Amino acid sequence: MKLSIIILAAGQGTRMNSARPKVLHPLGGRPLLAHVLDTARALHAMDIHVVIGHGAGQVRDVLPDTDIHWVLQEQQLGTGHAVAQAMPAVPDENTVLVMYGDVPLISKQTLEPLCQMAGQGMAALLSAVLDDPAGYGRILHHADGSICGIVEEKDATRKQRAIQEINTGFLAAPAARLRGWLSALNNNNAQGEYYLTDTIARAVTEGTSVRGLTTDAIDEVMGINDRKQLAAQERCFQMRQADACLQAGVTLIDPARFDLRGRLDAGQDVVIDINAILEGQVTLGDRVSIGPNVTLRNATLGDDVTILANCVIEAAVIGAGSRIGPFARLRPDTTLAAATHIGNFVEIKKSEVGEGSKINHLSYVGDTTIGRGVNIGAGTITCNYDGANKHRTLIGDDVFIGSDTQLVAPVEIQDGATIGAGSTITRDAPAHELTLSRAPQKTRSGWKRPVKEPKG
Ligand code: UD1
């Protein structure tokens, strides 16, 4: 069976109250439409057509994927009209599956049987039974139980509105037949639209067998029309990801407070405390421990790394056995070797830190290379920026930098050097020597503190 998938994504999404096209709102950090495309690809479609209209340019720019055949629907005249715009590019012998750009959690498993039925010449639709069917099209049956059509809520009689079996919108049919049914559509209905759903009654009249498949996976077929539904689907998506992590052997202290907006590869016995936000590609070695309120974005952590509470780590590589935080910030292009300690209120940017080195308190390290076994004292600042250009600081192995030191780059502190506390270092410091810059200490004996003058 050759499968052509048509994804409808031309609608405005009025109820989002947004300047952004609805299908570009993120779910798990990716556009809604990207999730639908994933599923379409997993079904091994021969071709994927995406019907766009509102914000078409924006949608295309965000998804530059080359395997998509974009179809412009200039005016949104209804779902049937939308599908018809894509049909000229679909060969007659193919099976067509219609998907929706705003229904992101649909799975391949749920859609496969629909495609198979359509592959055997039937029209197949996916339905669901809802406690509250309001707003959806209702499935109409003949007395013998076979499907005779779909009625939209706005066109339904009171009796029809009581039907709880709804149309999810997912539909599959042989292309040649669908083409015929679409050409016969009219817009004589409450909304003045060409309804895709009207093709079902047409198929029945024509004698094509119409099969309904009722799914229990209600989460999968819920569409997103407003921000409340978007938030609900986000939680649903995150719970699924949390379940997958738990199953893979990751401890999540509270699965309801875990957000993965990208991809996580985790080793064995990883523990993640509450309110973690993981973005992009995050790779964690064995026995990594992530404290509460930590953000990791495109980060790679070796075995036995401990991240204490409230750290923000972006585009960094952290060597095995290192301990970071609490309250540390690692900015892009930071590489820490094994067994490093980065403590509270330390910011590191575009720097390499050698094995066993420690930066434990209140420091800024930028554009710096630090050797092994180095101790950077509290409050040390690399002055990497002269207002126009950035300069590098080089720190050798076994260096000791006293507290409250400024290293004015470009500058080199050679192996084994010691820098006295409170120094402003503007020239290279030689190996194995003490270098310091400090005004001599004075004591004025007999000096008295001022006293408050009496009032009045
Ligand atoms: C549609 C179904 C309804 C079903 C419901 C499920 C029809 C007539 N009705 O109703 O039976 O219960 O979905 O959620 O099909 N779109 C276009 N171009 C258009 C119109 C719509 O691309 O001209 C796209 C929208 O962007 C959206 C999808 O098609 O992604 C569904 O359109 P919408 O107007 O939301 O249909 P519903 O009224 O929800």
Ligand code: CA
């Ligand atoms: Ca809808």
